[in-house]
Every structure is written in structure tokens, then in C-alpha cells.
Amino acid sequence: MFLSSKILPRLMKAAFKGPGLRIGMVEGGLYLAQPNNWEVLLLKNSLGNKIKSTVIELHGQFPRPGEVLQIRKGETAYPVPQPPLLKERLGLARQGAVSTKVILYLRGDEYWLFQGEEHEIVMIRREHLDLIDCTEIDYDIEGEPVGPSYQDIGEGIFYRNATGILYIHSVLPPELPLVKAMKNINFEEDEL
Numbered sequence: 001m002f003l004s005s006k007i008l009p010r011l012m013k014a015a016f017k018g019p020g021l022r023i024g025m026v027e028g029g030l031y032l033a034q035p036n037n038w039e040v041l042l043l044k045n046s047l048g049n050k051i052k053s054t055v056i057e058l059h060g061q062f063p064r065p066g067e068v069l070q071i072r073k074g075e076t077a078y079p080v081p082q083p084p085l086l087k088e089r090l091g092l093a094r095q096g097a098v099s100t101k102v103i104l105y106l107r108g109d110e111y112w113l114f115q116g117e118e119h120e121i122v123m124i125r126r127e128h129l130d131l132i133d134c135t136e137i138d139y140d141i142e143g144e145p146v147g148p149s150y151q152d153i154g155e156g157i158f159y160r161n162a163t164g165i166l167y168i169h170s171v172l173p174p175e176l177p178l179v180k181a182m183k184n185i186n187f188e189e190d191e192l
Contacts, residue, residue, distance in 0.1 A: 001042060001046045001047075001048055001051075001136055001137070001138070001142070001163050001164060002132060002133065002134060002136060002137050002142070002144070002145045002159070002161050002163070002164065002166075003040065003042070003131050003132065003133065003136065003164060003166060004130065004131055004132070004133035004136060005048050005050040005051065005133075005136060006050075006133075007127070007130050007131050007133070008032070008040065008050075008051060008054075008131055009050055009051065009054040011034065011038065011127070011128075011131070012032060012054050012055075012058065013054070013058065014034075015034035015037075016058045016071060016072060016073055017073045018034075019034065019035070019072075020034075020035075020070050020071065020072040020075075021033070021034060021058065021070075021071050021072070022034075022035060022068055022069065022070055022071075022080060022083070023055060023058075023059060023062075023063055023068070023069055023071060024063050024067055024068030024069065024082065025062060025063045025064060025065045025066065025067060026041075026065075026066065026068060026082055026085075027041055027085060027086060027087055028043060028044065029041050029042050029043040029044055029046075029047075029164070030042045030044070030047055030051070030055070030062075031068060031083070031086070032051075033083065036169050037125075037128065037168075037169055038128050038131070038166070038167065038168050038169065039083070039086060039165075039166075039167040039169075040131075040164065040165070040166055040167075041086045041087070041164055041165045042163065042164040043162075043163050043164060045141075045163070046138075046141070046142070046163035046164060048136075058071060059071050059077060066082075067079060068080050068081070068082050068083065086165045086167060087165070089151055089158075089167070090149075090158050090160055090165055090167075092151045093149040093150055093151045093158050096116055096117040096149065096150065096153075097114045097115070097116055097147075097148035097149060097150050097153055097157050098114060098115045098187045098188045099112060099113075099114055099148075099187075100112075100113045100114065100115050100121070100182060100187045101187075102178075102182065103126070104123060104173065104176075106123075106174070109125060109126075109127075110125070110126040110127075111123035111124060111125055111126065111171065111173070112124050112126055112129055113173065113179075113182065114148060114153070114157060114170070115182070115185075115186075115187045115188070116150065116153035119182075119183045119184070119185075119186065120153055120154065120183070121173055121179050121182050121183060122153050122154060122157075122170035122171065122172060122173065123170060123171040123172070123173045124157060124168055124170055124171075125168070125171070128168045129168065131166055131168075132145060132159060132166065137161075138163075141162065141163065142161045142162040142163045143161055143162065144161065145159040145160060145161045145166070146159065146160055146161065147159035147160060147166075153170060154170060154172060155169065155170060156168055156169040156170045157170060
């Protein structure tokens with residue numbers, strides 16, 4: 001699994017204590033999400049003990065196959081519609097997002113700026129990018145994650161490998177002079 005077994009449980013617990021966490025058994029794996037922030041699909045054979053134990057700690061059991069639940073501290077879990085399939089959305093994604101290596105600090109949060117094929121600029125929360133941890137990869141069953149790719153960069157970016165998919169929702173940056181200037185640079189081709 002290319003996802004951090006330390007950071008993912010921390011984000012799961014923060015979502016559970018805050019706006020709510022979605023958990024489900026769909027698409028042949030465990031679906032986890034904090035809507036409008038991040039979504040993860042982990043194939044059943046790649047679930048680490050830390051992830052399994054966090055699901056049990058927060059909900060008491062795994063959802064049934066085909067079930068997606070919204071869980072939140074102090075509230076009764078309730079079913080929610082299955083989200084658009086991550087595998088299907090990934091199939092529509094194309095390579096093209098490039099990290100600009102520019103970091104913005106806004107209102108106490110750190111954002112990395114990414115550029116799409118049309119030079120559009122989006123922000124991705126650093127804490128969500130930190131979910132990617134290549135030291136956790138089991139090279140016997142998986143390779144390094146591919147990405148970032150996107151269908152609509154204004155919505156988010158994907159990383160994936162044989163054991164899972166990470167979808168991070170993007171945020172449009174404020175119209176700062178820096179951001180306007182960055183739209184004139186092709187970060188994939190230009191030497192900086």
C-alpha cells in the first residue's frame with residue numbers, strides 16, 4: 001500500500017470527529033472518504049492492520065459489501081448513496097498534472113500548486129499529499145504510484161497503483177499576482 005499507515009488513520013479520526021467519515025465496501029475494496037477533501041479505495045488484500053483497526057475503532061465493524069456509511073462521533077451511522085466509482089473516474093483521467101514546486105501558506109494551511117495541461121493552477125493540501133508514503137510499498141505485489149493524473153484538475157488529482165487509488169480534491173487558488181504569472185509558465189517543459 002502506498003498510503004501512510006500513520007497519516008491515513010489520523011485523517012480518518014479527524015474526519016470522524018469533525019464533518020464525518022464515509023466508509024464502504026465497494027469496487028472490491030474498502031472505500032474511505034472525507035467528502036470534498038480526499039477519497040481512498042484500498043483493495044481487500046492490501047488492507048494493513050492499522051487501517052482495519054481504525055475502521056473497527058471508529059465504527060465497530062466493517063460495512064457490508066455494497067454498503068457505504070456516513071459515520072460521525074456522537075451520531076448514528078447512516079447509509080449514503082454510493083459515490084461515483086473511483087475506478088471509473090480514474091479511467092477517464094489523463095496524465096498531465098505537474099507539481100510546480102511552489103508552496104502557498106494560506107490561513108494556517110500549506111498548499112502545493114499543481115498545473116494542468118492548459119496551464120490552469122490548483123492547490124492541493126500538503127497534509128493530503130503526505131498520505132503518499134513510498135516506504136510502505138510492498139514491492140512483491142505493487143509498484144510505485146502513478147500520478148498525478150486528472151479528469152478535471154479543478155476537481156482533483158489521482159494517484160494509483162495495483163493496491164489502491166487516492167483521489168485528492170483540489171482547491172482553486174486566490175487570484176494572486178503569483179498565480180496569474182504562473183499560468184504563463186509551462187512547468188512541464190520550461191527550465192526554471
